Amino acid sequence: MTDLERKQERTPVPSGWTYAPAPESRDVVQLRDRYGHFVGGEWLEPKETYPTISPATEETLAEVGQATSEEVDLAVKAARGAYENGWSNLPGSERAKYLFRIARILQERSREFAVLESLNGGKPIKESRDVDLPLAAAHFFYYAGWADKLEYAFPNRKPKPVGVAGQIIPWNFPLLMLSWKIAPALACGNTVVLKPAETTPLTALLFCDVLRQAELPPGVVNIVTGDGSTGAALVKHAGVDKIAFTGSTEVGKAIQRELAGTGTKLTLELGGKAANVIFDDAALDQAVEGIVNGIYFNQGHVCCAGSRLLVQESISDAVIEKLKRRLTTLRVGDPLDKNTDVGAINSKMQLDRITELVEAGKEEGAEIYQPPCRLPEKGYWFVPTVFTNVAQSYRIAQEEIFGPVLSVLTFRTPEEAVEKANNTPYGLSAGVWTEKGSRILWMAQQLKAGVVWANTYNRFDPTSPFGGYKESGYGREGGKHGLEPYLKFDSEAFGG
Numbered sequence: 001m002t003d004l005e006r007k008q009e010r011t012p013v014p015s016g017w018t019y020a021p022a023p024e025s026r027d028v029v030q031l032r033d034r035y036g037h038f039v040g041g042e043w044l045e046p047k048e049t050y051p052t053i054s055p056a057t058e059e060t061l062a063e064v065g066q067a068t069s070e071e072v073d074l075a076v077k078a079a080r081g082a083y084e085n086g087w088s089n090l091p092g093s094e095r096a097k098y099l100f101r102i103a104r105i106l107q108e109r110s111r112e113f114a115v116l117e118s119l120n121g122g123k124p125i126k127e128s129r130d131v132d133l134p135l136a137a138a139h140f141f142y143y144a145g146w147a148d149k150l151e152y153a154f155p156n157r158k159p160k161p162v163g164v165a166g167q168i169i170p171w172n173f174p175l176l177m178l179s180w181k182i183a184p185a186l187a188c189g190n191t192v193v194l195k196p197a198e199t200t201p202l203t204a205l206l207f208c209d210v211l212r213q214a215e216l217p218p219g220v221v222n223i224v225t226g227d228g229s230t231g232a233a234l235v236k237h238a239g240v241d242k243i244a245f246t247g248s249t250e251v252g253k254a255i256q257r258e259l260a261g262t263g264t265k266l267t268l269e270l271g272g273k274a275a276n277v278i279f280d281d282a283a284l285d286q287a288v289e290g291i292v293n294g295i296y297f298n299q300g301h302v303c304c305a306g307s308r309l310l311v312q313e314s315i316s317d318a319v320i321e322k323l324k325r326r327l328t329t330l331r332v333g334d335p336l337d338k339n340t341d342v343g344a345i346n347s348k349m350q351l352d353r354i355t356e357l358v359e360a361g362k363e364e365g366a367e368i369y370q371p372p373c374r375l376p377e378k379g380y381w382f383v384p385t386v387f388t389n390v391a392q393s394y395r396i397a398q399e400e401i402f403g404p405v406l407s408v409l410t411f412r413t414p415e416e417a418v419e420k421a422n423n424t425p426y427g428l429s430a431g432v433w434t435e436k437g438s439r440i441l442w443m444a445q446q447l448k449a450g451v452v453w454a455n456t457y458n459r460f461d462p463t464s465p466f467g468g469y470k471e472s473g474y475g476r477e478g479g480k481h482g483l484e485p486y487l488k489f490d491s492e493a494f495g496g
């Protein structure tokens, strides 16, 4: 009998007030059996394919292409052609019209996209419906607004597009990461070859329909699917002027080595191990909601997840008590059920990684808590987990778990909180919970993190730049800052 089973035996699932199933209908999504690569506005028949599955049921949803370097080459050539045949010279106000159209179509078809995102990636429908889709559309709206105002954004610097952008995205926010990449690139007059993650290609492939509906000129956006070898072929391609990557620090480092000295522009958005810091004067019930949102949102598959809870010692018992009670109310299961809080783990590979790190946490001496919870038989699942008695040296306090697993540490003084929060090779995000405004500002100055949230967590807006320090990468996405990686300026012609 496992620890979990023992606990389940002791604590029966509460039976008084349960939720009836409320599944969202799949009928709104029309899947094809087989998808090719989207190159030059046409579907290119793939040389090789692989099945893409639903992580909640392990059923095959469709066959998708595994692009070879020749297919990547065709996509880059299509992007170059579209760049030279007019896209880069189109007035900004004309480019803006396409971006506005894409944003509107995403809104109109948002239910279809939300269902497909949950089906292919495992995230709860209430998140894909209320977070991923509205934010994806908002990114296109926001960058549409900049397309004809680049000279005002960068006065006297004569901004020009960079050329062909190669964009590689992860599986945790498939359509949202696509919008973070494509919207600013097009607004600045670049063309694109984008590669979705191998486990979640379907919303990117459906997006090709949107591009056709918006009558975007062929070749301005090309989408090739496949695994890391397809990504590597895109990075190596000499015809690409800029690479934008979101994913693991390990692959980010390899890409940086590959591009060193080539002159290809590069931005990297990599992992994180964020501290969520709770002071003794914080509103505790709100803080507990923030802790839950910080680490269990999207199964913890979030680069900026608040995976290290730093709680002031005098309130730590109270916070942990409240948190455990709150965990018993989280509903884990069918991503398409509108009541689900925590969906499926994205892949077998990711489940194995989470399991390995959780085992390491137990072995190193941390105390584990998992609420009673029945998991579906098929698919990939992990019970929301809290570790207490965690030392800073433990792997669960150092490494990105990228799953629904929280490590709790304590501190006594604000100085100690800062020291512990910054004791990580990463620097993407942090959270601060306190009633004291001056302490928020002081903490925000001290924390080495690209984003610091105060009395909230995981809040995103296209107007706000997002990105990291140290091993979390460099470059910013979102806001005016997010335009810069897709532009070159007159001064750069002189090596400035």
Ligand code: NAI
Binding pocket: 168, 169, 170, 171, 172, 195, 196, 197, 198, 226, 227, 228, 229, 230, 231, 232, 233, 235, 246, 247, 248, 249, 251, 252, 254, 255, 269, 270, 271, 272, 302, 303, 350, 353, 400, 401, 402
């Ligand atoms: P990964 O970094 O291998 O995958 C991200 C993207 O990069 C995918 O599209 C993948 O096909 C592509 N890729 C893989 N190898 C490549 C290469 N050599 N050249 C170019 N592109 C390549 O991440 P993976 O293996 O899916 O996850 C491993 C860990 O990375 C996770 O457990 C998590 O800790 C972290 N991660 C962080 C993300 C973030 O948002 N910062 C997103 C995904 C993973």
Ligand code: MG
Binding pocket: 228, 248, 251
């Ligand atoms: Mg990998």
